[in-house]
Amino acid sequence: MSPAKVPAERTATLKDVAEHAGVSPMTVSRALNKPETVSDALRARIDAAIDALGYVQNHVAGALASAGSNVIPVIVPSLSNTVFVEIVAGIQEVAQAAGYQLMLGNTEYDLEREYTAVSTFLGWSPPGMIIAGMRHLDRTRHLLKRWGKPVVETMEFGAQPIDMNVGLSHYKAGEAMAEHLVARGYRQIVFVGCRLDADYRAAQRYKGMDRVLAKHGLARREALSYEEPSNPARGGDALMEVLSMKPKADAIFFANDDLAVGAILRAQREGIAVPKRIAIAGFNGLPFASLVTPALTTIMSPRHEIGRIAAQQLIERISGRTPTKRRVDVSFEMQVREST
Amino acid sequence: MSPAKVPAERTATLKDVAEHAGVSPMTVSRALNKPETVSDALRARIDAAIDALGYVQNHVAGALASAGSNVIPVIVPSLSNTVFVEIVAGIQEVAQAAGYQLMLGNTEYDLEREYTAVSTFLGWSPPGMIIAGMRHLDRTRHLLKRWGKPVVETMEFGAQPIDMNVGLSHYKAGEAMAEHLVARGYRQIVFVGCRLDADYRAAQRYKGMDRVLAKHGLARREALSYEEPSNPARGGDALMEVLSMKPKADAIFFANDDLAVGAILRAQREGIAVPKRIAIAGFNGLPFASLVTPALTTIMSPRHEIGRIAAQQLIERISGRTPTKRRVDVSFEMQVREST
DNA sequence: CGTAGAAATGGTAGCGCAATCATTTCAGGG
DNA sequence: CCCTGAAATGATTGCGCTACCATTTCTACG
Structure with missing residues (x-):
């Protein structure tokens, strides 16, 4: 049942080490936790005893005694x-x-x-x-x-x-991206994410964007939220859906780079011109973001x-x-x- | 210093709960750990006491007493x-x-x-x-x-x-990919990885590949190993290096998909025909692998x-x-x- | 209604360690 | 060589809980 070949000898305790080294348990404890307070001679003897017995410190007991763990x-x-x-x-x-x-x-x-x-x-x-x-x-x-x-x-x-x-x-991040998109001339911007009810940070990015759109008097829309967890394929599908369902849309701000990179890869495969037909932006700054063609505009978060x-x-x-x-x-x- | 607004009243112990509920500590312990062994009436009283006192179980003490944690x-x-x-x-x-x-x-x-x-x-x-x-x-x-x-x-x-x-x-995985590449007609296959000395699993994939190449009497080469950790940009750079340094190479087996996808994205940007000029294969089965163009041949590992x-x-x-x-x-x- | 056996509950002891305070040893000055 | 204060070491106690066994209460059945 157990992998042990060795008879399950009781594991050595600090007390065993102390006896083996001929010192008090307290000294062993100190040698372990504050070595500088123990003389070199004893420390050497204690280390030897620890090796000899194969002692491993019991952190559970330590945490209980000192009322605090690490x-x-x-x-x-x-x-x-x-x-x-x-x-x-x-x-x-x-x-x-x-x-x-x-x-x-x-x-x-x-x-x-x-x-x-x-x-x-x-x-x-x-x-x-x-x-x-x-x-x-x-x-x-x-x-x-x-x-x-x-x-x-x-x-x-x-x-x-x-x-x-x-x-x-995340609110400011949403604002920043929206300002960028507006400055670039995009007017029909869609926010796409997954599980925005649970991922409220993504929802905050949406809100930041929404505020900026309102400020500029641009068309505001509900965020598009999918039920499944974020994944690149979903991003690609979302792109296609937006193009067919909301053909006037000229930019998509994805909740994260997984979705956005997925969308770019899909656009490439389908021959959709990005950003000419539709612009794509993400959030996070994944390594792949800078490598896809066209390279993804995104916001780098220092995770x-x-x-x-x-x-x-x-x-x-x-x-x-x-x-x-x-x-x-x-x-x-x-x-x-x-x-x- | 501490965020506490509340005076640091001593936290309630199991004994406190026991007294508050008018039972023995042992019963409280059981109510917590094996509720089915305690009568409904007592369990209710105990739960009430726990709520009243805001008791949280001390797992450290429990682990010490029972000589085992969870x-x-x-x-x-x-x-x-x-x-x-x-x-x-x-x-x-x-x-x-x-x-x-x-x-x-x-x-x-x-x-x-x-x-x-x-x-x-x-x-x-x-x-x-x-x-x-x-x-x-x-x-x-x-x-x-x-x-x-x-x-x-x-x-x-x-x-x-x-x-x-x-x-x-991983050895077999390397073999499998090599057999595939050989079957496809590739003859000058290069293995590219990062830190292959430390990442010995990747090295095993190389060895599996090498064995297959030997078996078929094909050209064998040292694996190309970079010092930095794996990242997509490195994959792209590696591709360019292989093309210029080993122009005869007709396929690269990358140690993982991060590198391989990076290489494909780079190929696309540089207008290098994959797999015509050079074939690319990876390992892991990352989500992006199936989405890039051309889609990446890889091995899916069920992590x-x-x-x-x-x-x-x-x-x-x-x-x-x-x-x-x-x-x-x-x-x-x-x-x-x-x-x- | 009594009794055996099961189920529920309680009392005691100790898990292995470190905090605390007491004691011993040491270094250096007179 | 003694004394003082600092440094090193030791003895005791208890952290909060559960294992173990003892005791009490309940259930079922003759």
């Missing part, structure tokens, strides 16, 4: 969207280097599940938490506020964070950077230092290319 | 490669549904770091572990074997797993599925059931399209 929970709405993965990767990079472990929670865009995840994670006595988004159940906000430890909300930049916040304004900064801010606070800012607005960058 | 460590070599992320997502899906938490370790393709990660994770008394790849330090293998709990090695299918293994044979199965096997074993098989060879699928 585990940082990270809660995201999805792992199938590269955007969140890149943020997790950024967090991981910084956190692991600082000696923290990441615990991963996936809410599938469900705020109830988010609450459950937060609640469960609190039971691991983490020193802080990172959570995507700023929309949570009241219960969730209260729980985290009452908890009182550092929390970073990521992805979007918004008002009244639970504690800290690192992200960008990895958001993750890194979030982790840095959190660790800063965990270590008792005051972070530079509570709220960080990482800026996005318009990348105007051939598709508009 | 945390499953997952160790991968990289998070910037979508392949591993998709596996993690598959694992997550199954594990979270079964009530397990994921702890994430990233080795950056460094076997020493892998050892450290394994060792650290063991300290969280996990019920099992999932680790990418089958190449580890001897120390790592010994540690895991001696540990004696379920371990799944993923990504590749190979001989002599530490315990269980779910993956595919998400690998993750799901790995998690299922692990949980099966954790629950004491014997899994169907110790070793699972998930098969890959040739997707022959326009680029070859």
Whole structure:
């Protein structure tokens, strides 16, 4: 049943190490956690004992005794969207280097599940938490506020964070792209996304766009939202639908680059002139965006950077230092290319 | 400093809940962990007490007392490669549904770091572990074997797993693609990858290809390996380099689809005829692969599925059931399209 | 209505470690 | 060589929970 060939000898404890090295358990504990407070001689003996016994520290016991673990929970709405993965990767990079472990929670865009995840994670006595988004159940906000430890909300930049916040304004991103399209002369602009009810950040980009269209007195339309998750093929199909259903449309602002690149690849295959017949714009700044023909106009969001900064801010606070800012607005960058 | 507005009242413990509900702590523990063993009446009182006190279970203490947590460590070599992320997502899906938490370790393709990660994770008394790849330090293998709990090695299918293994044979995948290219009449085939020393799975695909070329008495060449991590732009550049440096080459087998799609996009932009001037093949089956023109011939690897199965096997074993098989060879699928 | 056996509940002990405070050892000055 | 303060080491205690076993309550049946 178990792969062990070796008889399941009781695993060595810190006490065993202490006896083997002829010191007190407390000294071993210190040698492990604050090596500089133990004399070289003892440290050497202890290290030898650890090797001899194959001792591995029991972090569970450590966390209980010291009422705090080095585990940082990270809660995201999805792992199938590269955007969140890149943020997790950024967090991981910084956190692991600082000696923290990441615990991963996936809410599938469900705020109830988010609450459950937060609640469960609190039971691991983490020193802080990172959570995507700023929309949570009241219960969730209260729980985290009452908890009182550092929390970073990521992805979007918004008002009244639970504690800290690192992200960008999706509303402004939508505005920026709309201004660009309007300046380029496009007048019939359609917004296309997937699951805009759940992906409220994409919806915010739509709202930003809508405001700009209104400001310029241009035709405003409902956003086109598909039920399936974003994927490139969907982007291509959406392009064809827009062309046939709304032939007057002269530009599409896609909720993300997966859709937009999919649309460009489809246009190419179908021989549709982009941007002449219809312009295409995206959001995120995927690597493929600059390589397709025509190259995609998009907005680069610094996902990895958001993750890194979030982790840095959190660790800063965990270590008792005051972070530079509570709220960080990482800026996005318009990348105007051939598709508009 | 802390976001708490509320005075940091001592958090409620299970004992507090017990007193509030007028039962013993043991009963509360049972109500939480095996609700069916507690009478409805008591369970209701206990739930009420939990709500009233805002109690959240301390998993650290639970794990210590029961000498086992519900945390499953997952160790991968990289998070910037979508392949591993998709596996993690598959694992997550199954594990979270079964009530397990994921702890994430990233080795950056460094076997020493892998050892450290394994060792650290063991300290969280996990019920099992999932680790990418089958190449580890001897120390790592010994540690895991001696540990004696379920371990799944993923990504590749190979001989002599530490315990269980779910993956595919990259060697065979390389062979399959080479056979296809040879059958199509290509004779001067180049393998292009990035960091093939670290990414030994890609190197295995090369070896599989090389064997087939040898078998057919065709020209064999060293694989072309770049130092930077895989990215689409590199694929495009590699294509141009091969065309100018090895003008006789009539096909390129890229280590992955990021490179291959990048090459196709570049070919299109430069007006290079694919597959006429040179054929292009990839590996992984990214969504974009079928959408570019010409559509990319590639091999679909069931990443998400690998993750799901790995998690299922692990949980099966954790629950004491014997899994169907110790070793699972998930098969890959040739997707022959326009680029070859 | 009594009794056996099952189901529900409780008391006790200890998981492995670090916080805390007590004690010992050391370095350096008089 | 003693004394003082700092550095190094040790003894004790408890973190919050669950395993284990003991006890009580319920159910079914003669």
